[in-house]
Amino acid sequence: xxxxxxxxxxxxRISGLxxxxxxxxxxxxxxxxxxxxxxxxxxxxxxxxIVGLTPPAxxxxxxxxxxxxxxxxxxxxxxxxxxxxxVPEDRCVFAGLTVAExxxxxERRGATPAYDKVFALFPxxxxxxxxRAGSLSGGQQQMLAIGRVLLNDNRLLLVDEPTKGLAxxxxxxxxxxxxxxxxxxxxxxxxxNLAVVRRLARDAVVLAAGKxxxxxxxxxxxxxxxxxxxxxxxxxxxxxx
Amino acid sequence: xGTVILLALTGLGLAALYFLVASxxxxxxxxxxxxxxxxxxxxxxxxxxxxxxxxxxxxxxxxGFGFVFAVAFxxxxxxxxxxxxxxxxIRPLYSRTIEQVLVTVGLSLAGVALLQATxxxxxxxxxxxxxxxxVTGILGAQVPNGGLxxxxxxxxxxxxxxxxxxxxxxxxxxxxxxxxxxxxxxxxIDVRKAFTLVFAIGGAAAALAGALGGVxxxxxxxxxxxxxxxxxxxxxxxxxxxxxxxxxxxAVVVGLVQQFVNYYGTSGLGDIxxxxxLAVVLLLRPQGIAGKVATA
Numbered sequence: 001x002x003x004x005x006x007x008x009x010x011x012x013r014i015s016g017l018x019x020x021x022x023x024x025x026x027x028x029x030x031x032x033x034x035x036x037x038x039x040x041x042x043x044x045x046x047x048x049x050i051v052g053l054t055p056p057a058x059x060x061x062x063x064x065x066x067x068x069x070x071x072x073x074x075x076x077x078x079x080x081x082x083x084x085x086x087v088p089e090d091r092c093v094f095a096g097l098t099v100a101e102x103x104x105x106x107e108r109r110g111a112t113p114a115y116d117k118v119f120a121l122f123p124x125x126x127x128x129x130x131x132r133a134g135s136l137s138g139g140q141q142q143m144l145a146i147g148r149v150l151l152n153d154n155r156l157l158l159v160d161e162p163t164k165g166l167a168x169x170x171x172x173x174x175x176x177x178x179x180x181x182x183x184x185x186x187x188x189x190x191x192x193n194l195a196v197v198r199r200l201a202r203d204a205v206v207l208a209a210g211k212x213x214x215x216x217x218x219x220x221x222x223x224x225x226x227x228x229x230x231x232x233x234x235x236x237x238x239x240x241x
Numbered sequence: 242x243g244t245v246i247l248l249a250l251t252g253l254g255l256a257a258l259y260f261l262v263a264s265x266x267x268x269x270x271x272x273x274x275x276x277x278x279x280x281x282x283x284x285x286x287x288x289x290x291x292x293x294x295x296x297x298x299x300x301x302x303x304x305g306f307g308f309v310f311a312v313a314f315x316x317x318x319x320x321x322x323x324x325x326x327x328x329x330x331i332r333p334l335y336s337r338t339i340e341q342v343l344v345t346v347g348l349s350l351a352g353v354a355l356l357q358a359t360x361x362x363x364x365x366x367x368x369x370x371x372x373x374x375x376v377t378g379i380l381g382a383q384v385p386n387g388g389l390x391x392x393x394x395x396x397x398x399x400x401x402x403x404x405x406x407x408x409x410x411x412x413x414x415x416x417x418x419x420x421x422x423x424x425x426x427x428x429x430i431d432v433r434k435a436f437t438l439v440f441a442i443g444g445a446a447a448a449l450a451g452a453l454g455g456v457x458x459x460x461x462x463x464x465x466x467x468x469x470x471x472x473x474x475x476x477x478x479x480x481x482x483x484x485x486x487x488x489x490x491x492a493v494v495v496g497l498v499q500q501f502v503n504y505y506g507t508s509g510l511g512d513i514x515x516x517x518x519l520a521v522v523l524l525l526r527p528q529g530i531a532g533k534v535a536t537a
Contacts, residue, residue: 053423056336080429092424094417105417106428148428 095134254388256496265443271483281466287448291315323444481529
């Protein structure tokens with residue numbers, strides 16, 4: 001199967017620091033591909049480079065393709081309209097706007113927003129339409145951030161640490177939703193919670209010091225205790241939970 | 242009592258003028274992070290556009306519908322200049338703060354020089370309807386109609402901006418963009434169109450301030466925009482960058498403080514008090530009255 005996304009020799013330099021150095025990997029057209037690595041290895045920078053959000057002072061080199069289409073040098077709003085959905089780290093909901101306004105912002109001219117689908121996944125968003133997004137709990141904000149993206153058809157979803165800072169029960173709920181989402185659209189996921197990775201991911205790409213250190217089957221990686229410890233800095237206990 | 246009413250209403254007239262200039266300035270900074278020192282130019286263009294139209298444009302004049310037409314021409318000219326400034330000079334410089342400051346400061350200086358070269362450096366009498374030269378008795382105070390006109394215009398502009406921010410798609414984009422511009426683009430929205438729009442809104446409000454400021458002061462001069470811009474910046478900082486409602490509150494505070502202190506203290510002391518107020522706000526509440534929120 002042709003990959004939905006291919007990243008070749010991607011290098012990102014920001015303020016003189018080489019964050020990414022020749023990163024290459026592909027994302028399968030179905031299921032979840034997880035991007036792993038210790039803190040600061042460039043996972044978020046990779047997602048932001050793909051969606052065109054590298055800071056203006058940054059320098060991006062290499063090739064990024066979604067299908068046959070080159071993504072580099074295209075403005076972010078065009079990439080997103082072209083089917084690249086992005087759920088950022090820390091949710092980034094608009095705190096001063098209501099839940100309904102956050103969702104309305106994601107509507108696109110000429111397309112019918114899939115409110116039925118979003119409210120079926122997150123009934124709470126429907127009930128809390130008039131509530132300011134800033135007053136939602138972390139889990140509810142995460143649901144809003146994901147729901148906002150799912151209003152439109154996507155060819156690929158980039159999801160950055162969706163379970164970060166959430167209570168265990170909410171982590172399970174978010175994982176369930178992503179599992180259902182991944183049935184219809186491929187997902188490139190950055191995730192630190194290895195239990196979530198075990199549940200969702202089929203393929204894994206591990207970054208270390210701005211380079212690809214390992215690629216392959218996610219479950220094989222998690223079975224290799226010594227490998228996960230050296231690449232991710234976690235032991236077997238954390239992998240199993 | 243009559244003196245207090247008069248000072249309060251003339252102070253509110255001044256506040257209205259500051260608000261008209263500051264509202265656009267605040268939205269532009271809140272959304273686009275642009276400190277637009279050329280904003281006074283839009284005011285100058287509005288004032289001179291109205292002044293020129295009243296004397297030269299067929300159908301326009303100093304009275305009745307002709308005056309409304311002249312003001313509309315001045316506002317349209319100010320809006321057009323604001324749009325051109327954004328598209329031609331500011332757009333290539335987003336995220337380059339120092340260059341933006343240099344360009345907008347240079348433009349404001351060049352704009353004043355251009356107005357001086359075209360119509361001279363001296364203040365010129367501003368064409369205005371007779372009723373704006375008269376006064377209205379309110380609770381024993383004889384209040385100039387020009388000031389009341391400014392207050393009414395500012396209230397209408399405030400209502401229109403808030404309705405626009407609250408009820409329209411672009412208003413929603415602007416409110417969201419003031420919070421997190423990057424995330425707006427990540428939802429597939431071309432935020433640059435909103436930048437142009439806030440420049441247009443700000444330019445129109447400043448040009449209206451120029452036209453009605455001409456009525457209020459009775460004259461128009463090339464440097465008028467620059468001197469008002471200083472107080473408008475103070476209003477924006479006190480009100481909170483990006484907040485139209487915050488700018489309205491701050492404009493009222495600044496206008497009243499200036500008017501009362503200048504009257505009961507020494508002339509000029511009010512201006513110093515306003516700068517002192519700015520310092521206090523920066524020390525105690527640096528985000529301003531409302532913080533960085535495009536209130537609707």
